[in-house]
Amino acid sequence: MSFYESAEVAAVRQAARKFAAEVAPPEKAAEWDLANEVPRELLLQMASLGFSGLVVPTEYGGRGRHVMGFLAVIEELARRSFGLSTLYALNAGYGGLNLSVSGSEEQKRRFLPDILAGRLMFAYGLSEPDVGADLASVSTTVQRKGDQVVVRGRKRWTSGAQHADYIICLARSGPEGERHRNLSMVLVPTSAPGVQITNIRILGSGGNAPADVVFDDVTVPLADVMGGEAGWNEGWSQLVGPALEIEKIQPAAMALGIAEAAVEEAWTYSEQRRQFGRVISANQSIRHDLADARTMLHACRLMLQDAAWRVDHREASAVETCMTKLFLSEQCRDVVLSCQQVMGAPGYAAGHQMERLVRDSLCFPIIGGSSAIQRNNISNLLKLARG
């Protein structure tokens, strides 16, 4: 418990830590990373522990708005396996959070019970081959045809698409001229005719790695536009709406969990590895590296808890969530790299936990709004003069 973390959040964290330690020992995490698959039944177990409803309102059977608890679960899972934390995010975050915030009443009644039971996973289809940071320029289209819509185009880097039940697809629903106004989010079943999913081989994030997705004239009911018919052309406001504050700090919590695992491993290793007749942790340079790493983790934890507390209490948080995403992504990566250095050659060896942590930690300054985009946001939000 800390001055920020209530007894309730501490209990959620404890339960997540225990669960992750039981189901994801290092050899399992390595296996999932290699196979790019985390057993889906683990979601059922997480749901039965109440994790799936941490950001779902109580009127739909969730636990209300427990952003701090949600992030504590993400962090504790990532500490054992990035893939396991992504599995959870595809269910409780992309599914539970987005549908609670932007879904129509009918969609909430239809989807949330299965999300809460751990039976549904949603991938997030925003990026495209030619669209990264500039999401308002997506070229995937969605056209209305009576009470149906037709989705056509390509998405790239869609994490977990190969395992998800639905892809929340950001698509252009009107003329390009009005970029931000003519966008809609569509819930496309991955089993629908015309959906093709191809794995992308990347450096890390095994378990639920990103995939390429092609939508070849995929027809879904108009009722499956996020928010129902009223959500038509509301995709941008849904994307940058209240869910974004949580989505910005979700990868920060993952980065923190991964960095904690790296420090734990390097710390223990340094107390066991002997060179020149003594443990390497007796050397001042190693002691200082590890002391710096622990200090940085403490700072990151406080920053994340402050951002989560603000979001939980509906305080102004746009600047703080950008700062948290920026700071934790970069600092946690640096902590992991310094821990790899402490370990020497084993930290560079395939199949070693440290090597996996290094690979996983490198993505955070890129994903979920890159570091440059967060710096743009911070200077814009704080109204730094342009001339």
Ligand SMILES: Cc1cc2nc3c(=O)[nH]c(=O)nc-3n(C[C@H](O)[C@H](O)[C@H](O)COP(=O)(O)OP(=O)(O)OC[C@H]3O[C@@H](n4cnc5c(N)ncnc54)[C@H](O)[C@@H]3O)c2cc1C
């Ligand atoms: C592991 C992983 C998982 C991912 N999961 C998903 C997912 O589930 N769903 C999804 O939709 N996408 C996902 N992505 C994609 C991710 O969100 C994008 O990589 C990210 O948005 C950046 O886009 P980009 O890589 O095309 O870079 P670009 O936008 O092409 O940017 C390239 C470089 O230019 C910089 N840059 C761009 N614009 C500006 C600017 N205005 N000012 C300053 N610098 C700028 C960027 O910071 C970056 O350094 C994932 C990516 C990875 C690696």
